[in-house]
Amino acid sequence: MAGTYDHEYSMKDMKGVQSVDYGSPSPERVESLGDRDDHEMAYMGKKQQLKRNFGFMSMLGFTCTLMATWEGMTSVFLYGFENGGPGGLIYGFIICWIGSFAVVASLAELASMYPTAGGQYHWVSMLAPERFSNILSYVTGSWITVIGWQAACASGAYLGGTIIQGLLVLNYPSYDFHRWHGTLMFYAVILLALIVNTWMARHLPKLEGFILVVHIFGFFGVLIPLVYLAPHGNASEVFGTFLNEGGWSSQGLSFFVGIMTGVYSFGGTEGAVHMCEEIANASTVVPQTMIWTVVLNGILGFAMMIALLFCLGDIDQALKSPTGYPFIEIFYQATNSTGGATAMTSVIVILCIVATFALLATASRMMWAFARDNGLPFSRYLAKVEPRTALPLYSIALSTLISLLLGLINIGSTAAFNAIVSLIIAATLISYGIPICLLLIRRIRGDQLRWGPWKLGRLGVVTNIIGLIYIFIATFFSFWPQTAQVDAVDMNWSVVVLGGVMILSMVFYFIYGRKQYKGPIIEVRFER
Numbered sequence: 001m002a003g004t005y006d007h008e009y010s011m012k013d014m015k016g017v018q019s020v021d022y023g024s025p026s027p028e029r030v031e032s033l034g035d036r037d038d039h040e041m042a043y044m045g046k047k048q049q050l051k052r053n054f055g056f057m058s059m060l061g062f063t064c065t066l067m068a069t070w071e072g073m074t075s076v077f078l079y080g081f082e083n084g085g086p087g088g089l090i091y092g093f094i095i096c097w098i099g100s101f102a103v104v105a106s107l108a109e110l111a112s113m114y115p116t117a118g119g120q121y122h123w124v125s126m127l128a129p130e131r132f133s134n135i136l137s138y139v140t141g142s143w144i145t146v147i148g149w150q151a152a153c154a155s156g157a158y159l160g161g162t163i164i165q166g167l168l169v170l171n172y173p174s175y176d177f178h179r180w181h182g183t184l185m186f187y188a189v190i191l192l193a194l195i196v197n198t199w200m201a202r203h204l205p206k207l208e209g210f211i212l213v214v215h216i217f218g219f220f221g222v223l224i225p226l227v228y229l230a231p232h233g234n235a236s237e238v239f240g241t242f243l244n245e246g247g248w249s250s251q252g253l254s255f256f257v258g259i260m261t262g263v264y265s266f267g268g269t270e271g272a273v274h275m276c277e278e279i280a281n282a283s284t285v286v287p288q289t290m291i292w293t294v295v296l297n298g299i300l301g302f303a304m305m306i307a308l309l310f311c312l313g314d315i316d317q318a319l320k321s322p323t324g325y326p327f328i329e330i331f332y333q334a335t336n337s338t339g340g341a342t343a344m345t346s347v348i349v350i351l352c353i354v355a356t357f358a359l360l361a362t363a364s365r366m367m368w369a370f371a372r373d374n375g376l377p378f379s380r381y382l383a384k385v386e387p388r389t390a391l392p393l394y395s396i397a398l399s400t401l402i403s404l405l406l407g408l409i410n411i412g413s414t415a416a417f418n419a420i421v422s423l424i425i426a427a428t429l430i431s432y433g434i435p436i437c438l439l440l441i442r443r444i445r446g447d448q449l450r451w452g453p454w455k456l457g458r459l460g461v462v463t464n465i466i467g468l469i470y471i472f473i474a475t476f477f478s479f480w481p482q483t484a485q486v487d488a489v490d491m492n493w494s495v496v497v498l499g500g501v502m503i504l505s506m507v508f509y510f511i512y513g514r515k516q517y518k519g520p521i522i523e524v525r526f527e528r
Contacts, residue, residue, distance in 0.1 A: 003163050005185075014216055018040060019214075023167065024513060028510070030114060030230075036281060036283065037052060037115075037280065037281065037283075038280060038462040039281070040115055040283055041116075041277070043450075044114055044122070044520070045520065045521070046115050046116060046239055046277075046520075048184045048277070049277070049278050049390065050117075050278045050279045050385065050390050050391075050392075051278060051390045052277070052279060052282075053202070053204075053278055054205045054208075054275060054279040054280070054281055054285075055205070055209070055285065055475070056285050056288060056289060057212065057285070058205035058206065058208045058209045059109075059205075059272055059275065059279055059285060059289045060212055060289050060292060060293065060296075061209050061210070061211045061213075061215065062101060062208040062211075062271065062275065062358050062361075063217050063268075063271050063272045063289055063293040063350060063358070064212055064215050064270065064293050064363065065208070065211050065212070065270065065354055065355045065358055066268050066294060066355055066359060067266065067267065067268045067271070067293055067297050067302035068156075068297075068351060068352065068355045069266060069297035069298065069300060070153075070219055070265075070296030070297065070300040070301045070304040071348050071351045071355070072264060072265055072267075072304075072351060072352075073261065073264075073265040073301050073304060073305060074304065074308065074327040074348060075159060075258075075306060075325055075327060075348075076261050076264050076265070077089060077164070077261050077305060077327070078093060078318070078326050078327075079258060079260060079261050079482060080258035080259065080260065080261030080262070080318065081243070081244065081258070081261075081315075081371055082243060082245040082246060082258065082482065083243070083246045083248070083255070083257040083258030083482065084242060084243065084245065084254060084255045084257075084258030085241045085242040085243030085244075085308045086237065086238045086239070086241045086242075086243075087238075087239055087241050087242045088241055088243070088254070088255045088258050088259075088309070089237060089258070089261060089262075089305060090238070090239060090257065090305065090306070090309070090464055091255075092258060092259040092261065093260045093261070093262040093301070093302055094302075095259065095262065095267070095470075096262030096263050096265065096266055096474070097262070097294075097298045097302070097469075098466070099350070099466065099467065099469070099470025099471075099473075099474070100266035100269060100298075100300075100462060100470070101291075101294050101295075101449050102463050102466035102467035102470060103269060103292060103432055103436070103463075103470060104193065104269045104270075104293075104294045104437065104470060105266075105289050105456060105463050106432075106433065106436045106456075106460075106463055106464050106467045107269065107270050107290065107292065107432060107435075107436070108286070108287035108288075108290045108291055108454060109274050109287065109451075109452070109454060109455055110123045110435055110436075110437075111232075111270075111272075111276060111283070111285075111286045111287055111290070111452075111454075112132065112283045112286070112287045112451075112452025112455065113348070113449070113450055113451060113452040114452075114456035115273075115276045115277075115279075115282035115283045115286055115452070116125060116277065116368040116369070116520075117273075117274050117275070117276060117277045117365050117368070117482065118141065118366075118369040118370060118372075118373065118460075118520060119145065119270055119273040119274050119364070119366065119374070120140050120141070120144075120145050120226045120270070120273075120432065120434065120435050121137045121138070121141025121142075121145060121349070121370060121430045121451060121520075122141075122369075122520050123438075124136050124137045124140045124141075124434055124435050124438060125436040125519045126436060126496065126521050127136035127438035127439055127442055128427045129442055130437055132492050133519055134513075134514065134517060134518060134519050135421070135509060135513075136434065137374060137517075137519055137520075138505075138509050138513045138514075138517050139505050139506070139509065140371045140431055140434050140435075141375050142370060142375050142376060142505060142508075142513070143501050143504065143505030143508070144427045144430055144431040144501075144505075145366055145370075145427070145428070145431045146363075146366055146367055146370055146375075146376070146425065147414070147423070147427060147501060148358070148424055148428045148431065149254050149363040149366050149367075149428075150363050150367075150399060150402045150406075150425030151166055151402070151406070151420060151423060151424045151427070152267070152268065152359055152362075152363065152424050152428075153190075153356065153359040153360050153362075153363040153399060153402075153403050154190075154406040154440070155404040155424060156188075156355050156356040156359045157189040157190045157193070157351060157356045157359075157403060157407070158182075158186050158190075158407070158410065158417070159185045159352050160185075160186075160187035160189045160349055160352035160353040160355075160356060161182050161183070161184075161185030161187075161188065162182045162186070162324065162325075163325060163328075163345065163349050163352060163480050164176070164185050164215070164349055165181055165182045165185060165324070165325070166324050166325045166328050167328070167342055167345055167346070167349070168181075168325070168334065169322050169323045169324070170328055170338060170341060170342065170345075171325050171342060171475075172337055173422035177322075179410055179411055179414060180411045181254075182410065183407045183408070183410050183411050184281075186407045186410070187404060187407060189353050189356050189515070190356065190400060190404060190407070191400075192353065192356075192357075193353075193356040193357050193359070193360040193400075194360065194396070194400045195479070196357045197357065197360050197361050197364070197391075197396055198389075198393065198396060199389065201389060202389075204357070204361070205411075207357075208357075208358070211351075211354050212353065212487065214350070214354075215351060216300070217458050218347040218348075218350070218351055219300050219303075219304065221344070222304070222331075222344045222348070223303065223304060223307055223349055224318065225273055225334065225335060225340065225344060226307055226308070226311050226330075226331065226334050226344070227307050227310070227311060228313065229329075229334050229335050229336075229340075230310075230311035230313060230333065230334030231311070231334075232310050232311060233309070233310050233311075233386045234313070235331070236492040238306070238309045238310055242254075243253070244336065245483075245485040246258075246482055246483040246484055247483055247485060249484075256473070257477055257480050257482070259474070259477060259503070260425070260477060262381060262408050263425060263474045263477075263478065264296065264425065265297075265301050266298075267424065267425060267428065268359075268362075268428070269290065269293075269432075270290070270293065270428075270432065271359075271362045272286045272289045272290055272293075272363045273290075274362045274366045274369065275361065275362065275365055277365075278365075283452045283453055283454070284452075284453050284454060287294070287431060287452075288454070289291050289367040289452035292456075292480075304475060305515035308327070308330065311334055312330060313330055313333035313334065317329060317333070318330050327345075327348075328345050328519075329342060331344045331439045331514055345462035353446065360396070360399055360400065360403075363399045364395040364398075364399040365392065367382060367392075367395040367398065368382060368383060368385075368392035368395035368424035371383040371395065371522050372521070373517065373518055373519070373520045373526045374516045374518070374521065375513070375516075375517050377512070379516075381394050382394050382395050382398065383395075406420060415488070415489050415493075419493035419494065419497055421456050422478075422492065422493065422494035422496060422497065423473070423494050423501065424493070424499045425475075425478045425496045426478045426479065426494055426495075426498050427501070429471045429474055429475045429478070430471075430475060432467075432471055433468060433471040433472070433475070436464050436467055436468055436471070437464075437468060440461065440464040440465065440468065442462065443460055443461055443464065462466060478492075478494060479494055479495040479498075480492060
């Protein structure tokens, strides 16, 4: 392989490059895993600019805490409880687990083929028909994936900050609740994430490995006192009770509205993809990390859901909890102790905060990757990597600023803030669906594809189809409100927000994008 730097080419010039099999490394073909990473980067026309500090365990900690299945599920499980009931939550979670596994397996295969931080937009550029390549890639990158991850970063910090505020309500009944207090704590979480991603960045891989331990042992720290101390319901009530508290026309419709608890619990499945240029042996480690994250988090999330459903206590009291989070009241009823409930909740708070470390890292890398290909305004600055630290500091700074600005919206209206961040689920699911659909079409047509070392083989078509069906169902019901009768506050505005984003993306493409964005730029010419 020889490399020459050239910025006049886009990835469509690479579509005709002959396939190279990067299967198991051998001394004759690949001297080291670092050589494999260099080969793959060169094949995609990219220079190595970031340091590959992450391995399998550190990235597993990164993705497990980013997805935060059992932690996040505790804060949203009552959405599915009201629409579906205990039985609906359990069977809905299983459906989402299977669907998410199919999606992740499909994305893992793509990540093994093209292990680049750009992820979805880069894959779309490589797989789409040439005449649609640029526009599909641009919309997928700029207005779906980039914005979706920025909103995800803000939502993680918001969750951590407002749960802390809920603990203040629990411990100090005279506390005067104000939204701006929550926003200040939101800011504290974001600024801590900024420090970890800049000054402490070289320690982040080791920190994520430690966080994986906290993620697992914290689970038992919450589960054991909950199961041991709380009064228990019976199995027939838990597995056989279905509710329709949203007033929908049928129990089946209520079930699908409530399925969003499971969908939310498996959000952020491709976080490792956007970090892959910082992972050694990325084409193998990234797919393995993604698969094991869904397996491990699925087990922990399902166990926590069963425990919560058996130990609900007075659910009406939990729903009316002044803390704003019913699970805090459930913990309080289980332990009959403010201190016990605070300790259990603190575990979730800590894991929500450290999840923001990973969310900011992922959001900034996605922004940096798209700017590297001239996909964003001010790409010249956002694509810069600071030589000493090998960090995209401008992208990290802008991602932080966006989260801080989104936090201001919460001061005026929590409903408006939730409307903004509600596009996370739909945006990320659509960004998964476009490349998976293109891969499926290429598969069915029998096109020659460059497969990576991790591939689905004969199961590919079935897995892609299951993943796409799940994406369609989850995206469709992500736009539904919690109840059939709504007002301006209860309405789910995500369809309006996403629709506005898509319209703006098309307008922006024709004004700016089609002139500046020509697909992923070739920085290194690959030669055999």
